[in-house]
């Protein structure tokens with residue numbers, strides 16, 4: 001972790017980062033006004049004068065400096081994922097939408113990144129007062145903003161996996177077929193939380209953290225084990241935790257050093273929550289295979305390391321690992337050791353379900369049979 005502004009990604013070499021997962025402060029969302037004003041007094045002047053479009057542009061100009069740095073540090077073929085929400089705001093009696101997602105797309109495209117199909121993250125809000133405007137009387141009611149975006153970009157041409165070692169890491173980093181079907185949908189509705197052992201401090205409440213599952217999915221969709229993942233707006237350290245849980249290296253920049261304690265607490269509590277999460281992936285996979293068997297569609301392939309059936313050949317090389325320990329190696333640096341999950345040690349894992357433990361796996365003459 002580096003507690004400094006990401007407008008200069010100090011000590012991050014050119015073309016060194018495989019994946020960026022981040023969520024900046026959102027322009028024109030009031031909770032971030034003070035931060036934008038502190039960095040540039042002109043933002044305050046524009047807001048005071050009710051010049052929304054000017055304030056919006058000045059705020060984005062601050063973020064642009066970070067996007068410019070990403071252009072320098074991301075490798076060719078590397079992926080950048082930006083979680084951002086638009087802002088609907090009334091200034092001087094005028095209500096309007098400030099479209100941050102389109103402003104960020106324009107900037108990154110102008111820097112040479114290619115925009116790939118994006119994800120809409122649909123957030124459920126059940127509050128009856130969520131509707132704005134003239135209530136039931138047309139035409140002055142406004143559509144509620146119930147989603148954010150995960151914008152996805154690639155730098156240059158597709159990544160190549162030239163060496164034998166990288167090809168092997170790529171195979172081990174594959175995800176399950178049914179996860180592919182869910183994760184690669186362009187609307188995410190169903191992000192699971194994970195126990196994070198966090199104190200609900202004021203700092204946490206105003207952190208605007210994204211869920212662990214959001215970062216975990218992106219890390220696993222767009223990088224392989226051993227890669228370097230960067231979050232220039234680290235906040236409570238969610239990206240760092242997702243990268244650690246996924247056997248990736250990570251670097252985070254956070255301008256507000258008061259997040260240090262919360263990040264360190266999260267990393268300390270990560271072993272049990274990450275292992276619980278990985279066990280739940282395995283559980284869900286076994287249940288998925290079980291339901292296919294019931295439906296008369298037994299799996300054709302087998303994940304060698306887990307002795308579990310799978311739908312596609314690309315899953316055969318998957319290797320899942322638990323975190324064995326995490327230790328501090330320098331003031332702001334942590335390192336983890338991992339233990340591979342195998343058919344032998346699944347029985348000893350307290351956090352996998354009985355369905356997984358009791359599944360008997362047999363391979364006969366190239367055919368796999370799973371009995372539950």
Ligand SMILES: C[S@@+](CC[C@H](N)C(=O)[O-])C[C@H]1O[C@@H](n2cnc3c(N)ncnc32)[C@H](O)[C@@H]1O
Nearest residue numbers: 005006024025208209210233235236238254255
């Ligand atoms: C939306 S929050 C990120 C939340 C994070 N994804 C998480 O899960 O906790 C944005 C963070 O960026 C930080 N920040 C704002 N400007 C920054 C800058 N120039 N450099 C680094 N961090 C910055 C803020 O202090 C805030 O913690």
